[in-house]
Amino acid sequence: MGTAAAGEETIVTPGEILGDSSEMIAGKGAYLAPNGRNIHASLTGRLLVLPPPSDSAEKRSTVEVVGHKAHGAVPEPGVVVIARVTKVMARMASADIMCVKSKAVKEKFTGIIRQQDVRATEIDKVDMYQSFRPGDIVRAIVLSLGDARAYYLSTAKNELGVVSAQSIAGATMVPISWTEMQCPLTGQIENRKVAKA
Known part of the structure; x- marks a missing residue:
């Protein structure tokens, strides 16, 4: 029994x-x-x-x-994840979560970074298209399990944000400020919400 x-x-x-x-x-x-x-x-x-x-x-x-x-690893609130941005819209960006802490995930987890969760200051002035681009690798923290099986992610800390991005020319860009990355091939500067290394 x-x-x-x-x-x-x-x-x-x-x-x-x-x-x-x-x-x-x-x-x-x-x-x-x-x-x-x-x-x-x-x-x-x-x-x-x-x-x-x-x-x-x-x-x-x-x-x-x-x-x-x-x-494998599962995203949980408060945990840092690495995700690849798949789509950028006016009020949010979606991303595929690739690692939780330092462990690779085996299932597909989708994350959403909302406009209000991009940075800690001047939230109302955030331009999603100047924060992320598809293909960017971002470090973010899990806020909660959102709707439709997508996790809400935040990059609103200095150490969170874009950690790796490709320029239009296809090179890995170098961060030059909190908001800009530069292509080493063309010298062209693109806007991003850059993570502090």
Whole structure:
């Protein structure tokens, strides 16, 4: 009794709603949504519901998600990631997350850098097209799991932003200020939100 058959494992994926905070507590691999009610999975793995300790006043069960080791690294809020910019729009840029900390990811994770998360100052003056270009490699921090399985990323610290970019001529550009990178072949300067080395 008490042990579930192997076929009864519930596999959940990031963003999936696991339950309500009135009935459950978010444990490892789970987080409470900003609305303070829904508990979501933060990684792909098996769903575990742990009953409260019998001597505890807490009546809610704790819900956890146990990740598969084979899935590689998974982005989590507060963690630094390396991502490649795929698309730049007026109010945000999207990117494919390639590394979490220093570990390569095995699944495809999409990140979104919103206009308000590009830098810490003069947020209302941010021009996305002068901050990133498709193909740029950026260092960013994970803010949260956003919508549609995309993680919200921020580059609003000095050490975050573009770490590697190709010029129009195809050369790896050299940062010359917080906001500019220069092509060593043509000398042409392009605007970027540059990460402090």
